[in-house]
Amino acid sequence: MPTDFLNITLVQSDIVWEDKQANLSHYEQLIAPVANKEVVVLPEMFSTGFSMAPKRLAEPMNGPSVQWMKNMALKHRCILTGSLIIEDHGKYYNRLLWVQPDGNLGYYDKRHLFAYAEEDKHYSRGEKRLIAQVKGWRICLMVCYDLRFPVWSRNLDNAYDVLIYVANWPERRSLAWKTLLQARAIENQCYVIGVNRVGKDGNEISYSGDSSVFGPLGEAIWQQHMDEAVHTVTLSKENLNETRRHFPFLNDADKFMIL
Numbered sequence: 001m002p003t004d005f006l007n008i009t010l011v012q013s014d015i016v017w018e019d020k021q022a023n024l025s026h027y028e029q030l031i032a033p034v035a036n037k038e039v040v041v042l043p044e045m046f047s048t049g050f051s052m053a054p055k056r057l058a059e060p061m062n063g064p065s066v067q068w069m070k071n072m073a074l075k076h077r078c079i080l081t082g083s084l085i086i087e088d089h090g091k092y093y094n095r096l097l098w099v100q101p102d103g104n105l106g107y108y109d110k111r112h113l114f115a116y117a118e119e120d121k122h123y124s125r126g127e128k129r130l131i132a133q134v135k136g137w138r139i140c141l142m143v144c145y146d147l148r149f150p151v152w153s154r155n156l157d158n159a160y161d162v163l164i165y166v167a168n169w170p171e172r173r174s175l176a177w178k179t180l181l182q183a184r185a186i187e188n189q190c191y192v193i194g195v196n197r198v199g200k201d202g203n204e205i206s207y208s209g210d211s212s213v214f215g216p217l218g219e220a221i222w223q224q225h226m227d228e229a230v231h232t233v234t235l236s237k238e239n240l241n242e243t244r245r246h247f248p249f250l251n252d253a254d255k256f257m258i259l
Helices: 020-031 064-076 144-148 171-188 237-246
Strands: 005-012 039-041 079-088 091-099 105-109 130-134 137-143 162-166 191-195 198-200 206-214 220-225 229-236
Touching: 005 020, 005 162, 005 191, 005 206, 005 220, 020 064, 064 079, 064 091, 064 105, 079 162, 091 130, 091 137, 105 130, 105 137, 137 144, 144 162, 144 171, 162 171, 171 191, 171 206, 206 229, 220 229, 229 237
Parallel strands: 005 039, 039 079, 137 162, 162 191
Antiparallel strands: 005 229, 079 091, 091 105, 130 137, 191 206, 198 206, 206 220
């Protein structure tokens, strides 16, 4: 049944480089005390960090990390999402999973692979968007570098209400991260949530987090710089609908198809 409110929990964490067990144990500790869990969002490649070693780290869809997500979703009666390194039919994907407490899941394979870090040499790109639904809310799910490509996330025909990006976005480009998240909210008249990591990875790249929530007019609702944080934001459907009624900008959008 549709509801006016949706609770989304952002988990901005440090990630132990390529140590799955240490990371999964840490997330268990971070998530356990959170009240009113409905959707919990983890960063990109949350179990390993942004690694270009899929041959060594990838798991199948029935592997232990996916099973961990299912167990956590069931235990906490919430939806859990974040991306993992997945092997599927002989190919490697930076795959975001949307795991429901009943064990059902959807997934999105990152479309825009970060050539600057040679991600395109190690992973296959996705071809389809994923728009999940929960409590009458429609949520479009994206991964990191997708943020730089507005056509891919364009909210044609009011297709979604919330746009979520999970990321390992370096501190040196944090201005772009924060600016583009806000821009995506304004141009798509939706809530935008970005969940990034903190700390330093195995390549000595530093991350400042800056996980953020923006409203449908681009207003900043929450942002966290540098430190680990677990924060729940409550989104209002009435606020979203009123914004779209008062400013019906999406009705004037150019129509196009991605071929």
